[in-house]
Amino acid sequence: MTHTLLFDPNTGPTQDDAHTQLAPQWAEQLEQVMQQDRDFFLQHPETDYYVRPITPAEVREGQSMGKVVNATARVLVGEVAPGSRVRLTILDDLPPPLDDFRALQQQLRQEVGAKPATLRDRIKYNQKSRPRAQGFGVR
Numbered sequence: 001m002t003h004t005l006l007f008d009p010n011t012g013p014t015q016d017d018a019h020t021q022l023a024p025q026w027a028e029q030l031e032q033v034m035q036q037d038r039d040f041f042l043q044h045p046e047t048d049y050y051v052r053p054i055t056p057a058e059v060r061e062g063q064s065m066g067k068v069v070n071a072t073a074r075v076l077v078g079e080v081a082p083g084s085r086v087r088l089t090i091l092d093d094l095p096p097p098l099d100d101f102r103a104l105q106q107q108l109r110q111e112v113g114a115k116p117a118t119l120r121d122r123i124k125y126n127q128k129s130r131p132r133a134q135g136f137g138v139r
Helices: 024-043 056-064 098-112 119-126
Strands: 002-008 012-015 049-053 074-081 084-090
Touching: 024 056, 024 074, 024 084, 049 098, 056 084, 074 098, 084 098
Parallel strands: 002 084
Antiparallel strands: 002 012, 049 074, 074 084
């Protein structure tokens, strides 16, 4: 499950399921983007959010939500619980609104009955192990 939000500094975050209104080709591309986000969190179990450039499918998605979104926007992607993410489109050059985003993550966790996963839980869920630390000077 992925929630989509657009963050406009003038109006705040707005949410919509615009991907249901996209043409099939754009919806397919958006699904590929969401799969890349899933893969990111599988490969980085210690992380619960990251910022990346927006994709053309997400620009189209934002425009279908009635927002002025262009290729210069960025996307803040956060994991709510393993397998559940939220995407927040940042429409300006300001630093990402991490405090608001963290509050949103917490609210969504409460709604889905999840709690923030610890690193150990993430590693277990992703079936990964951390490399053991090596002593200094040991060969």
